[in-house]
Amino acid sequence: MCRSLPLIPRVLLGSAPVPGGEGELHLFRRGADFAISVSTMPGELMNSRMHASEDALAQLGCAPVAGRQAARVLVGGLGMGFTLAEALRQLGPDARVVVAELVLQVVDWNRGELGECAGWPLRDPRVEVRVGDVGAVMREAGPFDAIVLDVDNGPEGLTRDENGRLYSPAGLRSAWAALRPGGVLAVWSAHPAPAFTRKLERAGFRVRLKQVRERVGKGAVHTVWVGEKG
Template sequence: MPVDSFDAPVDAPVVIERREGPYGEVVLRRRGGHHEIIANGCFLMDTSDGRSERLLVDAALAALPAGRQAPSVLIGGLGVGFSLARAAAGRRWGRITVVEREAAVIDWHRTGPLSAISGAALADPRTEVVHADLVAYLADRSGPVFDALCLDIDNGPDWTVAEDNDSLYSPAGLASCRARLAPGGVLAVWSAQPSPAFEQALRNAGFAGVTTEEIAVARGVPDVVHLAISAA
């Protein structure tokens, strides 16, 4: 149900909507001029920056062969919409598929305040939003293959809010990612911190060209994007 208050201090978070779903509670809050998504009491993301979410898409595109025409991209996790908006703003991308398991998040983009970020991208004819759990979606080997997988799930491989998201970064999860990539395709994984252990896990899973790109943040360790190439 919508909840709001006009008596809160400017910097105090104001709950816009709180919703219970199959994976627990998700909350959309406004803090000053920005919005935040909270899952089961843990901060996930907000609209204050977005550089690393855009890098997720830009780095994947840059890693693809230059001659690949209209490459397809799967964005795992709609989040606050920065990655989707970036992909739709680039005319080189072909099919853009977004997989999001929280119905509330999809609603906040379609009819809520997050449409300010994603509205044009959702209206793009290349865009399809799939309401599904990403781990299960990728494990279905009968599904389509993509030229790039851009995954922004939880807080990255080393710190997940939802325990079942751990399996995405496991050997089985990475094998599912490889199976859903076209030859020479790119896996890009957002993380709230660098992870040498995850880099090694990518190599162990058979990926090549494993690299990490960093985005400095105001405080603490940088956000990163881990990149890996599927064998051609």
């Protein structure tokens, strides 16, 4: 007689309201895996087993400037810390990385048990955390050699209307102004958005696209835009 294996229960570890949006963020743990979901959306927003595209985002955004002395990088959106962790691996010991995260509880989760997933990147002395809107941080804390944006689900925001401003023509002009010459803007998206490519080009960026899997060799295909400031 076959016996079914017991299901590992999913445990809610924390909740946080979405600032300026609807619903709540929820942090869950199931065994060794973590997931963050939004109460107003089906499924998961992110999962600790699927972060290959976040790694690729940081690689594409940071590798071109990694050789610069005292490179300064802005990471927009902390999430589960994988983008930040990969950025730190790409950059030298004299680099400085500013992380802009809108939700204070997400920072707390990454300083707690969630931080183990990405190797505790917030403990790196090169990191400065700013709790607030990434657009404001971009304007106030520049200039940067690279800006890496993993905010919402990409240019077509789902959780917060204000995120659309970040990817608007005015928002892209702000990104351009916040970058040093030869700087890089890298943007992650869960879905393709051809119109966004044209927006980046109109803002003055030289653009290339990269399609990456959410897991190495499998899973959903995500899009990363890499825009270089000429």
